[in-house]
Amino acid sequence: MTQPAPPAPPAPRQPSPSRRALGLVREEVARAVVGQEPAVTALLIGLLCRGHVLLEGVPGTAKTLLVRAFAAACALDSKRVQFTPDLMPGDITGSLVYDSRSAEFVFREGPVFTNLLLADEINRTPPKTQAALLEAMQERQVTVEGEPRRLAEPFLVAATQNPVEYEGTYPLPEAQLDRFLMKVQVELPERQAELEVLRRHAEGFDPSDLDAAGLRPVAGAEDIARARAEVRSVQVHPAVLGYAVDVCRATRASPSLRAGVSPRGATALLAAARAWAWLAGRDSVYPDDVKALAFPVLRHRISLRPEAELDGLTPDACVESVLATVAVPR
Incomplete structure (x- = not known):
């Protein structure tokens, strides 16, 4: 469903x-x-x-x-x-x-x-x-x-x-x-x-x-x-909440990562997205808010596998790959 x-x-x-x-x-x-x-x-x-x-x-x-x-x-x-x-x-x-x-x-x-x-x-x-x-x-x-x-x-x-x-x-x-x-x-x-x-x-x-x-x-x-x-008081639609969770869970399944984002990282992503939406003058969080904050909130919470580092992969590239694979609610 x-x-x-x-x-x-x-x-x-x-x-x-x-x-x-x-x-x-x-x-x-x-x-x-x-x-x-x-x-x-x-x-x-x-x-x-x-x-x-x-x-x-x-x-x-x-x-x-x-x-x-x-x-x-x-x-x-x-x-x-x-x-x-x-x-x-x-x-x-x-x-x-x-x-x-x-x-x-x-x-x-x-x-x-x-x-x-x-x-x-x-x-x-x-x-x-x-x-x-x-x-x-x-x-x-x-x-x-x-x-x-x-x-x-x-x-x-x-x-x-x-x-x-x-x-x-x-x-x-x-x-x-x-x-x-x-x-x-x-x-x-x-x-x-x-x-x-x-x-x-x-x-x-x-x-x-x-x-x-x-x-x-x-x-x-x-x-x-x-x-x-x-x-x-900024509202979060259930679909956006699910999107933030799916992004964080996708990092844990990435073959390039030794460790993905923990639940603490997921709550940090949500909190930052709410503040970003408030600064933009809105009273609700949208998927673009989650995407905009994903890099600064998640890049230091993931650990690359040694072989991925040898291949020149970076944390930001991993976050970008995850965002490209997780479906955005429309």
Whole structure:
């Protein structure tokens, strides 16, 4: 028995105040960063879904500047950690220190106690320290000396990594990769965008001074909270729900993959598609929303077989193949 087809997409409605506010974030970030709209959208979706984003790109593609500008536009407290081989878990979560004045041990918060944590070059620190983020990313708390401590809300980890330099790096374990809602490939700019970058620098743009670039907060915590509630009201037709499930299940049957997408990945795909539809001004999810989010949500959740890697196959090629084989509800 065939599933009923989803209804045709309606015209976008008048945007709510929260949607207007978050829509302005892109314009504000563009004052400091040329291009990279997909990465900005991914951060917005991560914020709406209470997820985290992994930004992968070669050095010099404005990944750090992008995150700083996004935090400023959303009025989020932001902290940056440069991950290095000698970084310890307590350097991220915080630790107990002895206070000689009170003759007691007191907790000193680490940089994870913020709204937006920029984990710069996360693959340059050993697994022990990478794992220190697992509890924070999943449970939104850290446990120090047996006592759990809640993190701020909203809380988003934006991690960066370099895809071409592997010496002295520690690939993220699959368990931690699965905690990232999306993995975005930050591409090199096209010629016109690169010309604009150089023009701005020639006119005196200073990446370290966002205030001089005219960047201002256009959204706040209340806008984010209202937006999250509105995203939860976005409807999903049963046919679209089935399509998302079938896409994820198809990865598990692919002969090129050692491991496919888990149910957690399927729920992440649905959540991201709902946020994407909300940002587009719609109150329902459609198959094109699922297809649009499949690459950033699934590419880091699948593992290629060694022989497939030797043949030059990539995760994106596998996702593309799966999307081509799964019937789209009409």
